[in-house]
Structure formats: structure tokens, C-alpha cells
Amino acid sequence: MNTVKIGGVPEHFNLAWYLTLKNGEYKQENINLRWHDYPGGSGAMSKALRKGDIDIAVILTEGIIKDIIEGNPSKIVQTYVETPLIWGIHVGADSPYQSINDLKETKAAISRYGSGSHLMAYINAQNNNWNLSKDLQFEVVKNLDGAVNALTNGSADYFMWEKFMTKPIVDKGIFRRLGNCPTPWPCFVIAVSNDFIENRSNELQTILNIINNSTKNFKTIPDIDKVIAARYDQKLEDVQEWLSLTEWSQNNMSQVTIHKIQEQLLALDIIPNIVPYDALVHNLG
Template identity: 60%
Template sequence: MTTIKIASVPEHFNLPWHLAIENKEFQKQNIDLQWIDVPEGTGKMCQMLRSGETDIAVILTEGIIKDINAGNPSKLVQIYVQSPLIWGIHVAANSKFQNLDDLQHTKAAISRLGSGSQLMAYVNADNQGWNTDELQFEIVNTIDGAVEALTNGTADYFMWERFMTKPLVDKGIFRKIADCPTPWPCFVIAVREEILAEKPEIIKSILSTINQTTKNFKNIPNIDTVLATEYLQKLEDIQEWLSLTQWSQENIDEKLLNNVQKQLFQLKIIDKIGTFEEIVKSI
């Protein structure tokens, strides 16, 4: 049995992985796939790939491309979710801010430097025509930290996946004032280069197994109810999310990679555009 560690956020996108693990689909391939929940998000997962704490990460596209550009010894092996991530832009429920224009020159709560919550703050600012050099950040680590920061006023707004944050809106803790979809597929699968070199067939087997699960995922009977129960969501919210979400079984192509990098470069999130071979590995 080969042990492989995989890390990602504890969110509804990843239920296919949990179902495949519970159904022993990886064990049938003689693989012990050990799942690590990372509520801190992409910045933390980049660090874990660098340190060898995880072998694989299911991770935000923009965050891992940025970190591979900065020397992370990993490669993208597949797009996991083809559809955009819809980031909700949230303020405290009793905040004086009512619309996006009010948030110019205010402080964004982010999980950590290099996280999706930081990178998407740049994308949102650019969409609004704000000066991205003037963005201010407060590191809060997790969504619980964001609740604390927005409630006590150490930060003014917080960008996080819209549906996972909806329960906080429903409870009257946050108020959503806008959406900001990613201009690219939201999640990719990244693997440390050392693992790719040593165990390419194992990685190929893992991808084949998860792809079979995601292909059939929406057809699982009552999957909407399972998701709503597991992730404390309203059924109608999950049904809307399922209708918007499209998993992928393909790798990122050069045109799409360059398009993402050009946008990150224009936003000064990366200072160079890497080659396809530096960032992507076809297996």
C-alpha cells in the first residue's frame, strides 16, 4: 500500500474525494490516500507543498500558479473544477458600507499572504478601477478569524466562496454586497515534483479514480441533500451551487495558462510569466 497525502479546503467542492475515500476506491488501487483539511486555504497549502507536509493539493488556480512562479517545486497535473469560483464580497451585518464603491480605501480581511482571498481582492479592485497599489490587508487565517475581524472593525470586508459563506449571511453575521467570479477555472490539482518523478503511475491512478467519481457526481441520488447536510447549507442554495459547478477531467492547456498568467502579471501578482513546462506536467 502506497501512502499519499492530499490537502484541500473543507468545502463542498471536495465531497467527491471524500466519497471515493469512503468507498475505498483508492484502496482498491493499493493507495492509502490520506486527506488533510486546510481551512486556512491556498497560502497554507502552498507552504505545505513546499515543506512536503502534503504530496498533492486541490488548490486555487491563481494561488498555485503564483507560488510555482515563485519557486514552489510542484506542477499542475489537472483542472479539478472548470467553472469559476464565485467569491462573495462580505461586510459585517451592521457595517456602514452598502455597496462596492464604499469599499475603496478600506481594509480587506485575508486568510494569509498569497491566498485566494488576497489575490481576488486585487482582481476585484482592478474590476472597479481602483489603484491596486493602495490595497490594505488584515491577515485573519480562517473564516472564523474573518468573523472576528469584521465584527470588531480591524478589517472592513472579506472575500470568500459565496455559498460556503451564505450561512453567516443567513445568521445575520455577514452581509453580502457583491459577487466576484474568478476569470478562470477555479481549482486545479498540484503535485510535488518529487512525487511525480518517483510515483507517476500512482498519481495517474489517483486522477483516474477521482475523474470517474466527478463524472458521475451530479447523478448520485439525493446528492443535493447529502451536500446540504454535510456542509450546513440550505437545500436551495446547494441546488443552485450544483447547477453552476462543473468538474473537469482535463489538464490545463497552454493558452489558458498564459491567459491566467497575463492577468496575474498585469495585476502585479507575479513578476514573470513562466513557461508551460515549468508549471504543468502531463501524466
């Protein structure tokens, strides 16, 4: 049985992977798919792809595009979640800041440089007409637990993370959410190392077929809202809202969408130049 290593965030977006693994669907195809949680997010996964620690990553679109342009030997093979990610903008419960504009020139907690929490701070700054070179400062906190510590002890002032995953922390009175910042593009893609694409494309296609069959029918799984609520410590009504806002994809990203994303990242000075579509995307076809 051939081993394949895959990474993703331990969040409700990836429950379909857990369910297909639990059902033994990959083993039925002689594939030993090994899932690795990356609570540090896309920056940590990009590093793991580069090092060969994983073959496949379920990763934020903006993070992997930036990293491929910077030399990550991988390609996007499919969009995974078609809808935007809704980033909540959070401060500590006792923070003096009451509005997003109060956060200008303060310090953002980020999981690591090149991560979604880092790149989305630029999107938020642009949305609010801040000076991108003067009004942004960063404190690396590694993950959500690190952000809780940083916002509580004052080593950082605000933190951007998916709003439904942070909702329990808001409900407990640890964070306050000042607003939201949706990604202006489909939020998650499946990225694969070039070596794996070149040498194991049949296994890759099998894995994609299995996960796509699962995501296509994900919302119709009996009591899936209750399963998610229990597994991720969420309120049922929050899960139901999240499900209503989330659409998975079984297709690759179009040239038009890839170009638009690059234009936005270039305007924010997050990438140095725009590269051809086939430098970022591989269509299995």
C-alpha cells in the same frame, strides 16, 4: 500499502474525494490516501506542498501559479473544477459600508498573503478601477472563523470567500454580501510535488483515474443535493443553485488558458513575469 498525503479546503467542491475515500477506492488499489483539511485555503496548502507535508493539493489556480513561479517545486497535473469560483464580497452586519465602491481604501481580511482571498482582492479592485497600490490594505485572519471575528470587531472591513460557503453566515445575519466577484478562469486545479511526479507517477495516475470517475458522475449521485446540504450546513435551494453552476474537469489546463491567467496576474503585479507552460504544468500523458 503506500501512503499518499493530499490537502484541500473542507468545502463541497471536495466531497467527491471524501466519497471515494469512504468507499475505500484507493485502498483497493493499494494506496493509503490520507486527506488533510486546510481551512486556511491555498496559501496554507502552498506552504504544505513546499515543506513536503502533502504530496498533492486541490488548490486555487491563481494561488498555485503564483507560488510555483515563486519557487514551489510542484506542477499542475489537472484542472479539477472547470467553472469560475464565485467570490462573495462580505462586510459585517453592522458595517456602515453599503456598496462595493464604499470599500475603496478600506482593509480586506485575507486568510494569508498569496491566498485566493488576497489575490481576488486585486481582481475586485481592478474590476472597480481602484488604484492597486493605494486602495488596498490587508489584515491576515487565517480562515473563515478569523474573518467572522475581524469583521465583527472591526479589525478588517470586508472579506472575500466562496459565496455558497459563506451563505449560512449571511443568513444568520453575521455578514452582509455586497456583491460577487467570479474568477476569470477555471477555479481549482490538482497540483503535485515534482518529487511525487518523478517517483510515483503510476500511483498519481491511479488516484486521478479514481477521482475523475467520481466527478464525472457526481451530479447523478442519488440525493447528492441533500447530502451536501446536510454535510455543509447549506439550504437545499442554495446547493441546487451551486450544482447548476459548477462543472468538474477531467483534463489538464491548456497552454492558451495558462498564458491568459498569467497575463492577468502580471497586469495586477501579482507575478513578476510570465513563465513557459511546462514550468507550471505537467501532462502525465
